[in-house]
Amino acid sequence: MIRTDVDGGVAVVTLDDPARRNALSMEMVEGLVAAIDALEADEAVGAIVVTGAPPVFCAGADLSHLGQGPEAGGLRSVYEGFLRVGRSTLPTLAAVNGPAVGAGVNLALACDVRLAARSGRFDTRFLQLGLHPGGGHTWMMSRLLGPQGAAATVLFGEALDGEQAERVGLAWRCVDDDRLLDEARALAGRAAGAPRALVRRVKQTLREAPSVRSAEEAVSLELEAQLWSMRQPDFAERLRARRQR
Numbered sequence: 001m002i003r004t005d006v007d008g009g010v011a012v013v014t015l016d017d018p019a020r021r022n023a024l025s026m027e028m029v030e031g032l033v034a035a036i037d038a039l040e041a042d043e044a045v046g047a048i049v050v051t052g053a054p055p056v057f058c059a060g061a062d063l064s065h066l067g068q069g070p071e072a073g074g075l076r077s078v079y080e081g082f083l084r085v086g087r088s089t090l091p092t093l094a095a096v097n098g099p100a101v102g103a104g105v106n107l108a109l110a111c112d113v114r115l116a117a118r119s120g121r122f123d124t125r126f127l128q129l130g131l132h133p134g135g136g137h138t139w140m141m142s143r144l145l146g147p148q149g150a151a152a153t154v155l156f157g158e159a160l161d162g163e164q165a166e167r168v169g170l171a172w173r174c175v176d177d178d179r180l181l182d183e184a185r186a187l188a189g190r191a192a193g194a195p196r197a198l199v200r201r202v203k204q205t206l207r208e209a210p211s212v213r214s215a216e217e218a219v220s221l222e223l224e225a226q227l228w229s230m231r232q233p234d235f236a237e238r239l240r241a242r243r244q245r
Contacts, residue, residue: 002031003053004039009046009192010185011039012095014053021059022052024103026074028062029081036084046192046199049184050085050111051095057120058104063129078103079135086110089200091191095184096120096162096171102129109140112203115187116162116171117180123159144170195234201225 003014013035015022022028039045052058061078085092085107094111099121108114108122116122124141126133133154141150149168152158165171175183191199205225212218229235 001025001028002035004035006039006042006045007185008189009044010049010188011042011045011047012049012051012181012185013039014051015058016053018053018056020062021056021099022104023059023062024078024081024107025062025064026077029078032081033084036088040089043196045090046194046196047091047093047188048085048088049093049095049181049188050107051097051181051184052104054097055119056098057094057096057100058107059099060102060104060125075134079106082107082110082135089203091188091199091203093184093188095180096122096165097177097180099123101125102131103135106135106137106140109137109144112206113187114165114171115180115184116165116174117177118162118174119177120162120165120171120174121159122153122165122170124154125157125159126154128157195232197232198229198234201228 001015001017003016005012005014013032015028015032017023017025017028036048039048082103092111092113094108094114096108096114096116098117098119100108101123102125105122105124124133124137126137138150138154141154145153145168153160160168160170162171162174166174173183202225205221208221209218212221
């Protein structure tokens with residue numbers, strides 16, 4: 001269900017259930033949570049790429065879990081797959097290699113950055129299924145696309161291909177299908193090449209940034225973190241190396 005490959009500090013986590021279009025079954029969710037837990041505990045891993053076995057990124061939640069009601073069906077248990085990715089302390093990048101539908105869009109949005117293949121597709125599709133969006137979908141879409149973009153995609157059912165997703169800011173970049181994983185690994189490798197503790201601290205600061213109320217508060221927040229970084233051995237070593245050039 002979940003394949004993990006680590007190379008050069010970058011872990012590629014692949015949803016691998018093409019027969020069910022990589023849908024978020026409970027087995028898939030449990031595997032995804034376990035994979036993120038293991039990668040965060042591995043000091044050799046500095047960044048994570050999430051993708052799907054071709055030709056689909058993720059077709060959403062396994063609907064067999066949704067017809068039993070929110071308690072019996074465990075909606076929150078289904079959410080936990082993408083919520084765990086969203087809570088990761090490591091940089092996360094979604095390589096959207098095909099359709100991302102419903103909760104599959106949530107999985108992509110839970111990552112820090114999204115790269116989309118030209119065959120990538122973001123399709124919320126909740127209303128077409130007679131289902132209210134869940135898992136923070138409307139909040140994430142509104143935050144990225146603004147009120148009109150969220151309404152167009154969620155309420156009016158506008159699906160976006162890779163190029164359109166790049167144009168509206170849902171994806172950072174759209175690339176040719178055969179280059180997607182290479183581009184994703186290269187981008188993730190930049191974060192993986194930085195000191196791990198520093199990357200974690202920067203990610204924490206980025207998470208806190210939206211709640212900062214003023215430039216003065218932002219300066220204070222970053223001042224504390226920057227002073228912390230200057231006390232780390234990695235900074236001293238890199239500064240010494242630059243002086244010796």
